[in-house]
Amino acid sequence: MIVSHLELVDFRNYASATFDLTAGTTAVIGDNGQGKTNLAEALAYLATLSSFRGAPGDALVRVGRDQAIIRATVGHDDGRESLIEAELVANGRNRVQVNRQKLNRVRDLLGTVRVTVFSPDDLVVVKGGPGDRRRFLDDTLVALATRYDSVRLEIDRIVKQRNTLLKQAQKATGGGRSELPDDVAVTLDVWDRRFAEIADQFGHARATLVARLSTMAQQAHAELAGERTPIELRYEPGWRRVGLLAALAEARADDVRRGVSTVGPHRDEVEMSIGGLPSRTHASQGEQRTLALALRLAGHRLVTERTGSAPVLVLDDVLSELDDHRATALLAHLPDGQVVITTAGELPEAARTDRVLRIANGAVVD
Template identity: 45%
Template sequence: MHVTHLSLADFRSYARVEVPLDPGVTSFVGPNGQGKTNLVEAVGYLATLASHRVSSDAPLVRAGADRAVIRAAVTQGERSQLIELELNPGKANRARINRSSQVRPRDVLGILRTVLFAPEDLALVKGDPGDRRRFLDELVTARAPRMAGVRSDYERVLKQRNTLLKSAALARRHGKSSATSGADLSTLDVWDQHLARAGAELLAQRIELIGVLQPLTDKAYEALAPGGGPIALEYRSSAGAAGEEHGLPPGRDELYERLLTALGEARKQEIERGVTLVGPHRDELVLKLGQLPAKGYASHGESWSYALALRLASYDLLRAEGNEPVLVLDDVFAELDARRRERLADMVAPGEQVLVTAAVDDDVPGALVGARFTVAGGEVARV
């Protein structure tokens, strides 16, 4: 799988830009602040419907413009497809495939798959649990695009359930009954079932993913930092439904029952606090280095190696499952010491398509031979 052409209109700093791309390694080199990352950010957005830099679409639209358009031609084997996303902050985004009539944005998921590593990924190790949950869910969706719908359903139910709980909590604080406040707590059982159903599907996918990701992460970490392990990925669920130490992990039906039970046990506290306390949105992926959590204990170099190992493991997993993703390395090599830089370059050089950004030519390791573009002053020019 590779991108053969990238076209942007009013995306970030670009009023318009056209970038033809080849398989193999392509490097975008130029001073900071010139738009290198904007190019690979657009590629990543097409694959995940999200930016690795910001949480909303508004910053992606060029100042003064109403919308932004990302368009890319993607080739997989003998098949080529054109995907287009129109970003409309404050309104619904639009999507087209092969210039056909409009489809839902999430329908483009799976056409292009990417694994993107950037300096922001240090948050996978040092950041909040939400960073690690997002990592799992994006990889789950890359493996099974239908999970985008499950995630959307879960977020919708969670939002509505939280609204009900918040209304009930406010009523209690002001001495009102739930009925007079409009918070009908009799519907909580129904919301619990909806939340547990979508949550069990997401939880099952996360647990299964961790099982197959663990050995790949071990392998990548050992390659980057020989003798630096062992490492372990440990899932901690708010419903007590993590992977089993013995035998197979629990199935969806069992996870559904565990979530329902945990929601029932937490109901009194949830009503008091006005928020849902049980579910995948409260779970944690603990990254362990030896017997200790990497967060707070790993050195800076160890944290970088761990974050890189997670991304490389994701890349190896997707590649093994049939469609080699585009690998994006955004301003990564400048952050690494010489040893890790060369090891990483040797590991990724054979990829079907590898996109690299760097501030100077010397930041691109010699093993990454391929096309090179300079990026400056809003212009992208092939060298």
């Protein structure tokens, strides 16, 4: 799939701008603060309905305006075209249309276009906390099959409901010092069964994904680093060995004492190692960045393989963070499909761009 045309109205620093993109590689060049990353953010928003920079929705609307518009023409591999129009409001509910038909739920847009973003912030997948690695995994699952978006939202809802109940139980028992009331215990049992039912399936999906990503990340890392170093991803939460229902029963007293759910997919960790050593604590920043890029590249390739269509690939100011060897290696191993590269400087020859857009003050200048 490709995004052939993109229009932004009152999005970030763009008052009104249009971009014609190529099916090959488009370079977006401009000084810092001119709108390059904002363009990348708009493209990615169409795929995830969120900012890859973690910005709240109202921050995407130009200062002083009530709403922003992202309008894009998407060409699919079977020759069809989709017109996507997303209206982002500073206060209230966003609205989305596909081919002039309003979607009943905004999240029904998921899967209409897929976008993989490489950014300097990807380092957090390796260097950050467990939540950052879970987010990477779950975003990849959603790109593979949109149903996982509703699954993770349901897990979040259950955890919030369960935590509310646990806090009530904490008060009722004096922090677990007395017997849990029967009505609270029965209600917890209901939530635990529902939690276990959906979480066991989600845990299996995560484990299957990690096994496949580990192999593909090994190959991508070798391409980027120029040498083969053992790369391993491990997802082995203790609750999966016994099943979540049994793990919740075992942890109930501690959960009541703390007033929070201490086990489940919302607390999982994905362990990553380079050369047999934990990448988060033992790898250099250069090694961590290479691993982060390898993970993104592996995820992109897996989505392409499973869906039969390459997502739009966006490299947002990534090359400035790499040495010449790794920048050249990344460009040499980019998969086929549409690529958008943003940079504040001129691109290396290995980029082989088909189109160049120069950005200044939220507008295309040539």
